[in-house]
Amino acid sequence: MDGPPPLPLREQKMNSEDKSFLLPKGPSRLPVSGLRLKRPASDENEPPKVDRKRARGPLDPTKRGGPVTAAPSVPKPPPAAPGLRGHRQAGGRRRSSTRTRGTAGVAGPSITGSRRTVAAAAPKPAAAPAAAGGGEKKRAPWDLKGQVSDLRAKVGTYKEKAQGLAGENEALRHQLSQLEGELKQATARNQQLEGRNSALALELQTCQAQATESLQRVEQLVKQEQQLQETVKSQSQAIRELETAGRKAREAKEDLAAQLEAREAELRLAQESLAQRAQENEALAARKAQLEQKLHESEMERRSLHNAVQELKGNIRVFCRVRPLLSSEKEAQKQGVSHLRFPPDDSKSLVLSKAEESHVGRERKEDIVYEFNFDQVFPPSSSQEEVFEEISLLVQSALDGYHVCIFAYGQTGSGKTYTMEGPDCQDPSTAGMIPRAVQQIFRKAREMEAKGWKYHFTANFLEIYNESLRDLLVLRPERGSELEIRRVSQCTEELHVPNLCYVPVASEQEVLKLLQRAKANRSVAKTNLNERSSRSHSLFQLRIEGHNTNRELHTSSVLSLVDLAGSERLDRSLSTGDRLKETQAINSSLSNLGLVITALSNKVGVCLRGGESWPAMGQPFAAPQPASRSALVFCEGEDVASTAVSRVGCPPIGGSRAVIPSNSTIRSGMGQPHDAGGTGLP
Numbered sequence: 076m077d078g079p080p081p082l083p084l085r086e087q088k089m090n091s092e093d094k095s096f097l098l099p100k101g102p103s104r105l106p107v108s109g110l111r112l113k114r115p116a117s118d119e120n121e122p123p124k125v126d127r128k129r130a131r132g133p134l135d136p137t138k139r140g141g142p143v144t145a146a147p148s149v150p151k152p153p154p155a156a157p158g159l160r161g162h163r164q165a166g167g168r169r170r171s172s173t174r175t176r177g178t179a180g181v182a183g184p185s186i187t188g189s190r191r192t193v194a195a196a197a198p199k200p201a202a203a204p205a206a207a208g209g210g211e212k213k214r215a216p217w218d219l220k221g222q223v224s225d226l227r228a229k230v231g232t233y234k235e236k237a238q239g240l241a242g243e244n245e246a247l248r249h250q251l252s253q254l255e256g257e258l259k260q261a262t263a264r265n266q267q268l269e270g271r272n273s274a275l276a277l278e279l280q281t282c283q284a285q286a287t288e289s290l291q292r293v294e295q296l297v298k299q300e301q302q303l304q305e306t307v308k309s310q311s312q313a314i315r316e317l318e319t320a321g322r323k324a325r326e327a328k329e330d331l332a333a334q335l336e337a338r339e340a341e342l343r344l345a346q347e348s349l350a351q352r353a354q355e356n357e358a359l360a361a362r363k364a365q366l367e368q369k370l371h372e373s374e375m376e377r378r379s380l381h382n383a384v385q386e387l388k389g390n391i392r393v394f395c396r397v398r399p400l401l402s403s404e405k406e407a408q409k410q411g412v413s414h415l416r417f418p419p420d421d422s423k424s425l426v427l428s429k430a431e432e433s434h435v436g437r438e439r440k441e442d443i444v445y446e447f448n449f450d451q452v453f454p455p456s457s458s459q460e461e462v463f464e465e466i467s468l469l470v471q472s473a474l475d476g477y478h479v480c481i482f483a484y485g486q487t488g489s490g491k492t493y494t495m496e497g498p499d500c501q502d503p504s505t506a507g508m509i510p511r512a513v514q515q516i517f518r519k520a521r522e523m524e525a526k527g528w529k530y531h532f533t534a535n536f537l538e539i540y541n542e543s544l545r546d547l548l549v550l551r552p553e554r555g556s557e558l559e560i561r562r563v564s565q566c567t568e569e570l571h572v573p574n575l576c577y578v579p580v581a582s583e584q585e586v587l588k589l590l591q592r593a594k595a596n597r598s599v600a601k602t603n604l605n606e607r608s609s610r611s612h613s614l615f616q617l618r619i620e621g622h623n624t625n626r627e628l629h630t631s632s633v634l635s636l637v638d639l640a641g642s643e644r645l646d647r648s649l650s651t652g653d654r655l656k657e658t659q660a661i662n663s664s665l666s667n668l669g670l671v672i673t674a675l676s677n678k679v680g681v682c683l684r685g686g687e688s689w690p691a692m693g694q695p696f697a698a699p700q701p702a703s704r705s706a707l708v709f710c711e712g713e714d715v716a717s718t719a720v721s722r723v724g725c726p727p728i729g730g731s732r733a734v735i736p737s738n739s740t741i742r743s744g745m746g747q748p749h750d751a752g753g754t755g756l757p
């Protein structure tokens with residue numbers, strides 16, 4: 076700090092005492108020149124009491140009764156020097172400066188001491204004043220001499236007193252000058268001290284400001300310290316956690332290192348083993364190639380053998396299925412279908428017994444027996460699965476690249492729709508030929524993928540109702556969008572329906588959904604002979620494209636599944652109105668189909684004229700290549716006897732008289748259109 080160093084506390088106290096000493100607060104009683112000490116008026120003309128006391132001394136004789144005489148004048152000591160103030164005075168009385176100072180009040184001890192000294196130094200009263208005191212006897216008026224003597228003594232006394240006072244005054248003046256000098260010094264010192272004091276006050280303020288600032292800083296630092304301590308604490312915790320984690324990581328690292336070492340050892344072994352395996356793989360790859368080649372050869376052989384078997388079985392197969400009696404029919408025929416016999420040792424023949432009337436109307440005793448031969452006969456107890464066992468061979472041919480067509484033909488209510496589609500219930504055991512064929516196709520296609528084959532499928536579903544084509548896969552058919560059958564090109568025999576929906580399908584489920592949609596769109600009605608009679612022919616087609624890119628093989632075929640509308644005898648169906656019209660259209664189209672088959676069997680060209688139904692249904696037979704396979708499932712109901720006999724006599728299909736017993740004609744007509752050099756359809 077700048078400025079003079081602070082005084083010690085003792086020194087400061089002394090200074091303040093000095094100040095109070097030097098600067099009296101009350102009126103000064105110093106005997107200043109020109110001023111007189113104030114005394115009571117009564118004492119002005121009286122001599123000091125000391126004098127009186129002194130004067131009393133000589134009066135003792137009065138008390139003793141002696142004569143009053145003037146006391147001899149005692150020479151007075153000179154006034155005490157200022158330095159002797161406070162010491163034993165001439166009168167022998169001693170006063171401490173402290174006591175004097177206390178009693179002196181504001182006047183200060185020196186002054187009082189000086190006054191005392193002055194009083195002590197004053198000339199002692201002479202014997203005259205003593206004689207003139209109250210205690211002295213008054214001189215007789217006549218004692219003038221005595222009185223003069225007393226007066227002289229008094230004057231002498233006063234002279235001495237004046238001299239003492241002058242000396243005292245001189246000493247006081249001297250003392251005053253000294254005190255004034257001291258006062259100046261003290262004032263200067265006081266000013267100096269005040270300056271220093273103000274400097275110190277400023278310094279104190281600065282120090283206080285600095286102290287406040289320092290205090291704030293300290294508080295901030297304390298806060299920072301607390302924060303830092305908390306940070307340190309958290310960091311310490313984090314460090315401990317990190318150390319723990321690090322320790323664990325080191326342990327894990329060591330474990331991993333051990334594992335890595337073990338793995339490396341395993342890897343070396345595996346690499347060695349891999350090298351061995353690579354050699355083995357090479358050998359296996361060669362072996363695989365051989366096996367694949369063998370597999371392919373065996374597959375081709377299988378196809379060839381299958382084809383041979385199918386050809387041996389016949390490209391056209393005719394099955395007969397007799398459905399069980401319905402609950403409504405059981406009442407009418409309590410004996411069951413007794414007129415039908417299925418030879419147990421021959422699953423290909425059906426024996427029909429019929430009582431015929433003679434020309435004259437008399438009943439014969441013995442029934443006429445008709446034996447019909449088919450590729451397979453399914454009695455009423457046959458399940459859908461048993462029927463499909465035969466159909467599945469043809470379905471496999473479709474996957475192998477053969478066009479396959481399966482017809483269901485029969486009277487109304489004979490079980491065609493049941494056989495082809497199955498009942499409405501979703502029981503898999505009663506599923507019809509179409510869903511089973513689709514299931515087999517996709518399952519076999521998946522199996523063939525392992526042999527390098529990939530298949531693509533496209534489905535369409537149409538119906539022929541009253542000689543017009545309808546797309547069963549269209550949700551809302553537009554009016555005026557008539558469907559027609561067209562040749563794909565002039566140089567091919569292949570037919571197609573341009574505006575038909577051809578839906579690419581990739582799974583069995585997708586096809587089943589399409590079948591449901593088609594079933595909902597199909598034209599059905601209740602007739603006398605069937606609660607839910609199909610009033611149209613339906614044709615479901617699945618185009619199969621197979622590719623074997625490894626061997627550059629390609630197959631293309633169409634699987635057609637046809638549910639023909641049931642032929643009806645009007646005398647039994649008693650159809651009228653729309654049903655009659657439908658019946659006429661159905662019977663007409665079936666006759667046309669018979670004509671087509673007959674024409675094909677006779678290798679005669681058929682013109683695309685008239686109704687559309689027969690070329691549509693004949694389309695599968697018109698496939699130019701490869702060879703096609705066809706199956707005709709004759710469905711028969713409870714009146715199979717009359718139906719069969721009526722066919723024998725008046726067949727609904729051209730040439731069926733020969734067909735039913737032997738199948739030979741229909742086989743020759745339907746089975747080999749491609750062999751005839753494209754003579755199926757013009």
Ligand SMILES: Nc1ncnc2c1ncn2[C@@H]1O[C@H](COP(=O)(O)OP(=O)(O)OP(=O)(O)O)[C@@H](O)[C@H]1O
Binds near residue numbers: 490710
């Ligand atoms: N194999 C069978 N087992 C049990 N019921 C059958 C069998 N075949 C047909 N049915 C029943 O016979 C009735 C007629 O069958 P479906 O409708 O299939 O005959 P349809 O030949 O298609 O007749 P339409 O030509 O009039 O359509 C149906 O109630 C059907 O459930």
